[in-house]
Amino acid sequence: MNPISFILGAPIKAQRQPQRLRAEPEELVQFKAYYEEHIEPLTRKFENHRVASLKALRGRLYTSLGILLGLALLILVFSLSGYLDIPWVFFIVLCLPFGWWSYRPLKRYKRDVKQEVFPKIFRYFGPDFIFSTSHNMSLTQLKRSKLLPGYDNAKFDDYVQGTYKGVEIAINELCLTKQVKREKSTETETVFRGVMVQLSSHKRFKGHTVVVKNRGGLVNFLSSSFKRLNRVKLEDPRFEKQFDVFSSDQIEARYLLTLGFMERLQSLANLFSGKIQCAFYEDKLLIMLQSGDNRFELGSIFNGATFEYEFSQINREMKQLFAMIEVLKLDQNIGF
Template identity: 25%
Template sequence: MRANNIEMQVRDLSRTLQTKYYQEIYKKTNIRFFEKERKRYLFYLIFAVPLTSIIFLGLVLLSQNLYEALVVLIVGLSLVILVYNNISKSFAAKFKNTYYDCIAETVGLKWLQGDFEYTYSSSIQKSKLFSAKVCMREDDIFYGNYNGVKLKIAEADIADRAFCTGDKKTETLVPKQFHGVFGFFEANKKIESTTIVKPKVDFELSYSKLVVMMFILLVAAAAAAVLGFGIKSMISGGFSLPVSLWILGGLGIFAFACWQFMDILVLKELRFRRNFQRVNLEDTEFNKLYQAYSYDQVEGRYLLTTAFIDRFLHVGKVFKTNRLRCSFAQNKLILAIPANRNMFELGSLFSTVTNSKKISRFYDEIASLLILIDYFKLDNKTNL
């Protein structure tokens, strides 16, 4: 019953926003005529990709040996992908720069194109959503004021801070630890402590951790080989001081490597949660998927009300994920929603610019986030 009420509220808000879209953008702007622009870009793509493929396929057939053919094939495929990406990105950028300001206004917000550069975010670090030190890169940013609450909704990438060089060219190759949507809401309530919600199975394995773990495993393997050599020598030649040193050295290095492996895999996460208290909630559906922690049990229970949990779970249903994260810290609510696609992309070469399904999904997702403000009553200026 509660879930149905929330679904109705989100649907009603989404429909209201979609109505504003059709009244203020579809009817009053030239977005319908942008369809010609889409077809023009699509023609370039349809013409350029096959032409490039045919040219390089011909070069492959004319190659004198297999090595030359493979080189030409790899270069050709790379060029085809490059042409496709450039045309697609060019169209998407033109569509955003032309219409996204107007689209943001239908929600009462403003739109800003991110600078595609990883930067340190104190809000993310203090939120405790990630146990490692991370940096953040934002793409589409919707920001402003909704029902008296300052907010920012952004598509963003999270990466291990060790890889954040400040150079946009090299950072295009930075492995992502997290990709999705972040919602930042300024709570008018005073939040003294930190309360977090994470997926029940939450194993963060960043690229840097993976590299270190592989190195440790190699050290452990080498130590095991040394240990084995020492034991074999002792069995065949009897006990001696050099052999015992081989055995002790190999055993010590192997034990140290195993300890470091466990430290990265498990112990750091346990230390990260050491000062947190587990907040046990009575919602069965929530407990199947998530765990809540807080520095303060009383404040944690005050924040994680039944009303909020219902809205939180519904956000997961709208975005089709059960791996949400959220944090209450420093008078902010921060929500992290993982995604495996480009978010908020209304302009695509392969669908009309007025595609109703895309528009509906866009406003459904935005509405599910805005409804958190209405029902959590973040706009009420009260203390605990």
Template identity: 25%
Template sequence: MKELVKLEEKRQKILADYRKEQKVAIILMLAAIAFGALAYFFETFFFIFTAFAAIIAFVFFGKAVVHLNSFKKLVKEELIMMLLKQQFEDVYYNHKDYIPSSRIVQTGMVKRPDRFHGEDYIKGSYKGVKFEVADVDLKERVERRDSKGNVSVSYQTYFKGRWYIYQFGRTFKEVLKIVEGRGYQVNTRGLVKVDTESIEFNKKFSIYASTQEYGFYHITSSMIEKFLELEKLHRGSILYYFSGNELHIGVNDRKDYMELSLKTPINEESLKSFISDIDLIPAIINELRLDSSKFKSSL
């Protein structure tokens, strides 16, 4: 593929420049350490050389970081966009944009974060189903008090991964929540617990719905099979939220998506994980049949 060859040539050029700047920075930093040792044991005059070498070293380290950022821009603005356009006709991508935490929290599937970060926002449509996808990181404030009464504060991640939102034509008046594990963070107020005929599914997931009937309307035997298949594709835990005309899927796998190392060649082999991450977006639509008549407007 010609596009990949061109991107790989750009990567090699950036890598060469990065290594050059980094090498100079390391040599200067070693020189600064040597001058510092001489100044300590012999003459304070050497402190001038120490400071000068250290300052120049930091300048070259800064230049190396610029090259890293240049490569990140190459990946985010050229490579990922190219891969997305190969999969979707209508797609938007912004690596700095995200799904607002308010949309995630309103599902009642996770608690409100004390700190939130999002990136790698993708928006588009496939088979008439609109979708939004982004990486999210939700943290909670944790206080610890030692034996002397001193309080230390830290922020710990409790959800980090990908959040999907699918919009279909039909609007449902009821709510269905499916969460892997016990779902202790899930708001189940006004909902009933649902158990399926699948022992394996009941062991892996907790299910809550507005009514038993609505729960079984979605959780058919074929849907259970698909949910289990999707669960096996992910590390960590997964959750589903049906409400209105939306399906939210949260994948808590502590993974940073859409990332590539500067030292990794850009070729079809190295991009397999990128492509599989992108392929999962339409795969969910296909596997759960979100484009079927069941999810289309009845009007």
């Protein structure tokens, strides 16, 4: 089924046929076993929920369409006879509550999946893994990283927390927006959209060190500081070309950013098209990954509620994040 056939009235039936679980060949057996034990038992209940939501959505869409068409007809008749002169913008505004009302069953279904199924999916990565849409990182703590750009509004989305190979992980989607005044209007501009990854560190540190995108030669010539942190010039010219490092402690910055770590951070930056910045502060490493992708989301509503796609997709995304820990060797008790 697709959106057009759905609107045109194609029958909505429960889909029990499985899709395909996707994982690396070496973990596929374990992956399938986990799915069958923990996720598959939920699929029948949610498939019924999905079908009911789609039916409710279509019913409400038809009702809304009928009411709106009736209203449009009335407005047209009265406009033509000169009794009414309503601008068409009013009609568009009228569509909004109907749209909201029609979408509600779907929204409820998605919320229920995230509340009941996703936590089970995330427990695959470890017994202490939690997934939540209501939890979020402390914005004050994030602000203290000195990485956040100027913003007016912050909106958190999905939150994941757990431990991988002894490293405590917290992941939170974040969108930062700013009001920008144009000539005639004020527009909302997104200044950051992506994922914040907070990792515990086995190295202890007192100072504050940030690795930011290269600001350019001219800016660095004119200013050798960044939010009251001093510039740290490192030995690796390739790293210096890509990043600028600022710290409150010159020695500690070099203790944290060893030559090996710099190389690993560069390979990580290549994986994420260079849109990566990080901060070592308060005994944590905070990685800021800029990305337009909305992570940990539900697949198409028109597919059966087997959650195989979601499980495979989340597994792939989490493996990418775990690779970061391995690339940065945060799990090993050696110099970074």
